[in-house]
Amino acid sequence: MKEIELENVKRWITTSNNKVSHPVSINTTCPGCHMNVAFATRRRHFDAQRDTLAFSSECPSCNLVTHFWMTHMSSLTDGNVEDEPASLYMLPTSESRLNLSAISELLPDNALQYCASTQDVFQSGNHTATRVMVKSTLDSIFTSFLPKGNSHSSLFKTVQDSLPAVGLDEPLMKLAASLRKGEPLDRLLANSDPASPETAEALMKLVEKLVHYLYVIPREFQELDQQLTELSQQLPASSEAAGEDVDQSDSEGATAETDPDQPEVQAGEQQHAA
Numbered sequence: 001m002k003e004i005e006l007e008n009v010k011r012w013i014t015t016s017n018n019k020v021s022h023p024v025s026i027n028t029t030c031p032g033c034h035m036n037v038a039f040a041t042r043r044r045h046f047d048a049q050r051d052t053l054a055f056s057s058e059c060p061s062c063n064l065v066t067h068f069w070m071t072h073m074s075s076l077t078d079g080n081v082e083d084e085p086a087s088l089y090m091l092p093t094s095e096s097r098l099n100l101s102a103i104s105e106l107l108p109d110n111a112l113q114y115c116a117s118t119q120d121v122f123q124s125g126n127h128t129a130t131r132v133m134v135k136s137t138l139d140s141i142f143t144s145f146l147p148k149g150n151s152h153s154s155l156f157k158t159v160q161d162s163l164p165a166v167g168l169d170e171p172l173m174k175l176a177a178s179l180r181k182g183e184p185l186d187r188l189l190a191n192s193d194p195a196s197p198e199t200a201e202a203l204m205k206l207v208e209k210l211v212h213y214l215y216v217i218p219r220e221f222q223e224l225d226q227q228l229t230e231l232s233q234q235l236p237a238s239s240e241a242a243g244e245d246v247d248q249s250d251s252e253g254a255t256a257e258t259d260p261d262q263p264e265v266q267a268g269e270q271q272h273a274a
Contacts, residue, residue, distance in 0.1 A: 001069075002093035004028055006086065010038065020046055021076045022053060023068075023088070029123060031094035032064035036123040039066060046073065061125065067091050097123075114140040171213070 004026070011025040026039045039057035046053050053070040069091075072084040100107075100116050107115070114137040122130045139155055145162035178185035188199060195203075 001089045001091045002096075004088045004090055006088055009088070019077060020053070020073050022055070023070070026057070026068070026088075028090065029094040029097070030059040030061060030064060031066065031092045032059055033062040033125060034094065034123065035061050035125045037061050041068065108144045111137070111140045111144060
């Protein structure tokens with residue numbers, strides 16, 4: 001079951017029998033087709049003893065039946081600030097997309113705009129346009145990490161040349177430095193006094209972030225790479241061969257530029273050989 005923000009409710013109706021506001025239209029992502037659609041609610045039933053409203057809807061795109069529940073309905077009408085605020089839930093759940101507005105200040109403007117546009121296109125159900133947008137979005141994400149003056153002739157080169165500037169090991173380097181004797185994390189771990197709730201919460205969050213960073217994310221990328229590999233193997237032979245030709249040419253170009261053992265041929269030697 002997934003919680004949905006009440007801001008997603010676009011239209012309400014107040015019934016005459018119980019004076020409780022019922023949501024009529026809810027904008028959210030369909031768990032079936034992954035499109036952002038407006039669910040028109042049906043079969044609404046208010047349970048006064050549990051102060052809960054149950055209702056259902058069908059996706060206007062794929063007709064998937066989706067069920068909704070709202071709890072603490074009385075808080076919508078009595079105005080009592082001590083009441084628990086109403087909450088909205090749906091089942092089945094849809095996969096949550098990255099909340100770009102929450103991290104907008106962390107992304108370059110160009111990358112943020114491409115990511116947002118790609119999300120919009122994907123949730124509109126245009127899968128081919130999504131594929132086109134993803135390529136441009138990948139380029140915008142990694143271009144910001146390129147060394148100044150570095151040109152990118154292909155997406156492969158853009159990603160490869162940006163890796164030294166990404167600095168994915170920096171968080172772990174700072175963690176190691178903080179564990180030196182007398183440094184903040186060392187002092188927190190070595191302190192013999194009872195730990196405060198804030199300290200315990202921060203240390204627990206550190207453990208959880210490390211587990212996600214060191215184990216979960218690499219596994220997720222591994223599984224995604226496997227899925228992409230299987231999808232690419234389903235392509236027609238002509239498309240697959242064309243992709244291999246492009247990859248091979250990029251690889252050969254990168255080898256010629258970066259292989260320190262490749263002898264340089266002087267202009268005089270070329271003329272002599274001719």
